[in-house]
Amino acid sequence: EMQLLESGGGLAQPGGSLRLSCAASGFTFGNYAMGWVRQAAGKGLEWVSGISGSGGTTYYADSVKGRFTISRDNSENTLYLQMNSLRAEDTALYYCAKTPALSTRNAFDIWGQGTMVTVSS
Protein backbone atom coordinates (compact mmCIF):
# COMPACT_ATOMS: atom_id res chain seq x y z
CA GLU A 1 0.00 0.00 0.00
CA MET A 2 1.34 3.42 -0.96
CA GLN A 3 1.69 5.67 2.08
CA LEU A 4 3.03 9.10 2.94
CA LEU A 5 3.80 10.14 6.51
CA GLU A 6 4.61 13.75 7.29
CA SER A 7 6.52 14.92 10.34
CA GLY A 8 8.40 17.96 11.61
CA GLY A 9 5.52 20.32 12.20
CA GLY A 10 5.19 22.33 15.37
CA LEU A 11 5.40 25.80 16.82
CA ALA A 12 7.88 28.28 15.41
CA GLN A 13 8.44 31.96 16.06
CA PRO A 14 8.03 34.56 13.31
CA GLY A 15 11.29 34.70 11.42
CA GLY A 16 12.17 31.19 12.53
CA SER A 17 12.67 27.94 10.64
CA LEU A 18 11.23 24.45 10.46
CA ARG A 19 11.98 21.45 8.28
CA LEU A 20 9.15 19.16 7.29
CA SER A 21 9.76 15.57 6.24
CA CYS A 22 7.58 13.14 4.34
CA ALA A 23 8.46 9.45 4.49
CA ALA A 24 7.18 7.43 1.54
CA SER A 25 6.52 3.71 1.41
CA GLY A 26 4.87 1.17 -0.87
CA PHE A 27 6.19 2.56 -4.15
CA THR A 28 9.45 3.37 -5.96
CA PHE A 29 9.87 6.89 -4.63
CA GLY A 30 12.33 8.19 -7.22
CA ASN A 31 9.94 7.43 -10.08
CA TYR A 32 7.44 10.08 -9.07
CA ALA A 33 7.25 13.84 -8.71
CA MET A 34 6.11 15.06 -5.31
CA GLY A 35 4.68 18.21 -3.82
CA TRP A 36 3.53 20.10 -0.77
CA VAL A 37 0.05 21.58 -0.34
CA ARG A 38 -1.17 23.51 2.69
CA GLN A 39 -4.49 24.47 4.22
CA ALA A 40 -4.90 27.25 6.75
CA ALA A 41 -7.75 26.93 9.23
CA GLY A 42 -11.07 27.67 7.54
CA LYS A 43 -9.40 28.20 4.16
CA GLY A 44 -8.98 26.22 0.98
CA LEU A 45 -6.09 24.21 -0.39
CA GLU A 46 -2.98 26.13 -1.45
CA TRP A 47 -0.28 24.58 -3.64
CA VAL A 48 3.13 25.33 -2.08
CA SER A 49 5.87 23.56 -4.01
CA GLY A 50 6.68 20.69 -6.37
CA ILE A 51 9.74 18.65 -7.28
CA SER A 52 10.40 16.25 -10.14
CA GLY A 53 11.27 12.59 -9.59
CA SER A 54 14.98 13.21 -10.07
CA GLY A 55 14.93 16.35 -7.92
CA GLY A 56 16.33 18.39 -10.76
CA THR A 57 13.27 20.58 -11.24
CA THR A 58 11.53 22.52 -8.51
CA TYR A 59 8.67 25.01 -8.45
CA TYR A 60 7.28 27.31 -5.76
CA ALA A 61 4.22 29.41 -5.05
CA ASP A 62 4.96 33.12 -5.12
CA SER A 63 4.00 33.31 -1.44
CA VAL A 64 6.93 31.08 -0.38
CA LYS A 65 9.52 31.65 -3.10
CA GLY A 66 12.87 32.60 -1.63
CA ARG A 67 11.89 31.37 1.84
CA PHE A 68 11.03 27.69 1.36
CA THR A 69 13.16 24.99 -0.28
CA ILE A 70 11.86 21.63 -1.43
CA SER A 71 14.23 18.70 -1.76
CA ARG A 72 14.23 14.92 -1.78
CA ASP A 73 16.48 12.01 -0.88
CA ASN A 74 15.55 9.16 -3.20
CA SER A 75 17.87 6.77 -1.36
CA GLU A 76 15.93 7.43 1.85
CA ASN A 77 12.47 7.68 0.21
CA THR A 78 11.96 11.05 1.87
CA LEU A 79 10.68 14.44 0.75
CA TYR A 80 11.60 17.62 2.61
CA LEU A 81 10.40 21.19 2.91
CA GLN A 82 12.83 23.62 4.55
CA MET A 83 10.88 26.63 5.72
CA ASN A 84 12.80 29.77 6.66
CA SER A 85 11.74 33.32 7.55
CA LEU A 86 8.41 31.97 8.73
CA ARG A 87 5.42 34.29 8.93
CA ALA A 88 2.11 34.07 10.76
CA GLU A 89 0.40 33.46 7.41
CA ASP A 90 2.42 30.26 6.96
CA THR A 91 0.36 28.71 9.78
CA ALA A 92 -1.42 25.75 8.21
CA LEU A 93 -1.74 22.01 7.89
CA TYR A 94 0.92 20.91 5.41
CA TYR A 95 0.21 17.90 3.18
CA CYS A 96 2.78 15.89 1.29
CA ALA A 97 1.43 14.48 -1.98
CA LYS A 98 2.58 12.19 -4.79
CA THR A 99 1.98 12.46 -8.53
CA PRO A 100 1.70 9.41 -10.81
CA ALA A 101 4.70 10.38 -12.98
CA LEU A 102 8.23 11.83 -13.01
CA SER A 103 7.02 15.29 -14.02
CA THR A 104 5.40 17.75 -11.64
CA ARG A 105 2.78 18.47 -14.33
CA ASN A 106 0.41 15.88 -12.90
CA ALA A 107 -2.36 15.74 -10.34
CA PHE A 108 -1.72 14.39 -6.86
CA ASP A 109 -2.97 10.81 -6.57
CA ILE A 110 -1.76 9.96 -3.06
CA TRP A 111 -1.78 12.29 -0.04
CA GLY A 112 -0.47 12.10 3.50
CA GLN A 113 -2.52 13.07 6.55
CA GLY A 114 -0.63 16.31 7.08
CA THR A 115 1.53 17.95 9.72
CA MET A 116 0.53 21.15 11.49
CA VAL A 117 2.74 24.23 11.45
CA THR A 118 1.98 27.13 13.76
CA VAL A 119 3.91 30.38 13.53
CA SER A 120 3.39 32.54 16.59
CA SER A 121 5.34 34.43 19.21
Next chain:
Amino acid sequence: EIVLTQSPGTLSLSPGERATLSCRASQSVSSSYLAWYQHKPGQAPRLLIYGASSRATGIPDRFSGGGSGTDFTLTISRLEPEDSAVYYCHQCGTSPYTFGQGTKLQIK
Protein backbone atom coordinates in the same frame (compact mmCIF):
# COMPACT_ATOMS: atom_id res chain seq x y z
CA GLU B 1 -0.47 32.98 -12.04
CA ILE B 2 -3.58 31.20 -13.28
CA VAL B 3 -6.51 31.99 -11.00
CA LEU B 4 -9.22 29.32 -10.76
CA THR B 5 -12.66 30.56 -9.73
CA GLN B 6 -15.17 27.97 -8.58
CA SER B 7 -18.91 28.38 -8.44
CA PRO B 8 -21.15 28.17 -6.64
CA GLY B 9 -19.50 28.66 -3.27
CA THR B 10 -22.01 26.39 -1.60
CA LEU B 11 -24.46 23.92 -3.09
CA SER B 12 -27.25 22.27 -1.14
CA LEU B 13 -28.99 19.33 -2.82
CA SER B 14 -30.94 16.21 -1.92
CA PRO B 15 -29.88 12.58 -2.32
CA GLY B 16 -30.49 11.34 -5.83
CA GLU B 17 -30.15 14.77 -7.42
CA ARG B 18 -27.39 15.90 -9.79
CA ALA B 19 -24.68 18.39 -8.82
CA THR B 20 -22.84 20.52 -11.34
CA LEU B 21 -19.74 22.35 -10.11
CA SER B 22 -17.94 24.94 -12.20
CA CYS B 23 -14.27 25.93 -12.41
CA ARG B 24 -13.28 28.92 -14.53
CA ALA B 25 -9.64 29.74 -15.26
CA SER B 26 -8.21 33.23 -15.76
CA GLN B 27 -6.33 31.90 -18.81
CA SER B 28 -6.50 28.77 -20.89
CA VAL B 29 -5.55 25.49 -19.21
CA SER B 30 -4.72 22.40 -21.22
CA SER B 31 -7.25 19.70 -20.40
CA SER B 32 -4.35 17.38 -19.58
CA TYR B 33 -3.58 19.46 -16.51
CA LEU B 34 -6.94 20.02 -14.85
CA ALA B 35 -7.93 17.88 -11.85
CA TRP B 36 -10.70 17.70 -9.27
CA TYR B 37 -10.42 16.63 -5.62
CA GLN B 38 -12.89 15.80 -2.86
CA HIS B 39 -11.96 16.92 0.66
CA LYS B 40 -13.78 15.88 3.81
CA PRO B 41 -13.01 17.28 7.29
CA GLY B 42 -10.21 15.45 9.06
CA GLN B 43 -9.24 13.51 5.95
CA ALA B 44 -6.66 13.90 3.21
CA PRO B 45 -7.92 15.21 -0.12
CA ARG B 46 -8.91 12.51 -2.62
CA LEU B 47 -8.24 12.69 -6.34
CA LEU B 48 -11.46 12.29 -8.32
CA ILE B 49 -10.68 13.43 -11.87
CA TYR B 50 -7.44 14.09 -13.76
CA GLY B 51 -6.91 15.24 -17.32
CA ALA B 52 -10.24 17.07 -17.02
CA SER B 53 -12.32 13.95 -17.64
CA SER B 54 -10.50 10.79 -16.54
CA ARG B 55 -11.69 9.17 -13.31
CA ALA B 56 -9.01 8.24 -10.80
CA THR B 57 -8.71 4.66 -9.56
CA GLY B 58 -11.72 3.52 -7.55
CA ILE B 59 -13.87 6.56 -8.28
CA PRO B 60 -17.47 5.61 -9.10
CA ASP B 61 -18.90 6.53 -12.49
CA ARG B 62 -21.35 8.92 -10.78
CA PHE B 63 -18.44 11.38 -10.92
CA SER B 64 -17.61 12.87 -14.31
CA GLY B 65 -15.54 15.79 -15.52
CA GLY B 66 -15.63 17.86 -18.66
CA GLY B 67 -14.75 21.13 -20.27
CA SER B 68 -11.81 22.74 -21.99
CA GLY B 69 -9.92 26.00 -22.29
CA THR B 70 -11.08 28.16 -19.42
CA ASP B 71 -14.30 26.41 -18.40
CA PHE B 72 -14.44 23.05 -16.66
CA THR B 73 -17.17 21.18 -14.80
CA LEU B 74 -17.46 18.37 -12.30
CA THR B 75 -20.79 16.56 -12.36
CA ILE B 76 -21.96 14.23 -9.63
CA SER B 77 -25.05 12.31 -10.62
CA ARG B 78 -27.32 10.47 -8.18
CA LEU B 79 -25.99 12.22 -5.07
CA GLU B 80 -25.40 10.14 -1.96
CA PRO B 81 -25.05 11.39 1.64
CA GLU B 82 -21.31 10.57 1.64
CA ASP B 83 -20.75 13.04 -1.21
CA SER B 84 -20.97 15.86 1.31
CA ALA B 85 -17.55 17.54 1.08
CA VAL B 86 -15.60 20.45 -0.35
CA TYR B 87 -14.57 20.01 -3.98
CA TYR B 88 -11.51 21.71 -5.47
CA CYS B 89 -10.29 22.11 -9.01
CA HIS B 90 -6.53 22.24 -9.60
CA GLN B 91 -4.34 23.19 -12.54
CA CYS B 92 -0.91 21.62 -12.76
CA GLY B 93 0.11 22.77 -16.21
CA THR B 94 1.61 26.19 -15.56
CA SER B 95 3.70 27.03 -12.52
CA PRO B 96 2.82 28.24 -10.01
CA TYR B 97 0.20 25.52 -9.92
CA THR B 98 -3.05 26.62 -8.30
CA PHE B 99 -6.26 25.43 -6.69
CA GLY B 100 -9.70 26.95 -6.88
CA GLN B 101 -11.20 28.25 -3.66
CA GLY B 102 -13.53 25.27 -3.38
CA THR B 103 -17.24 24.48 -3.59
CA LYS B 104 -18.93 23.15 -0.47
CA LEU B 105 -21.52 20.50 -1.31
CA GLN B 106 -24.14 19.86 1.32
CA ILE B 107 -26.50 16.91 1.07
CA LYS B 108 -29.86 17.71 2.68
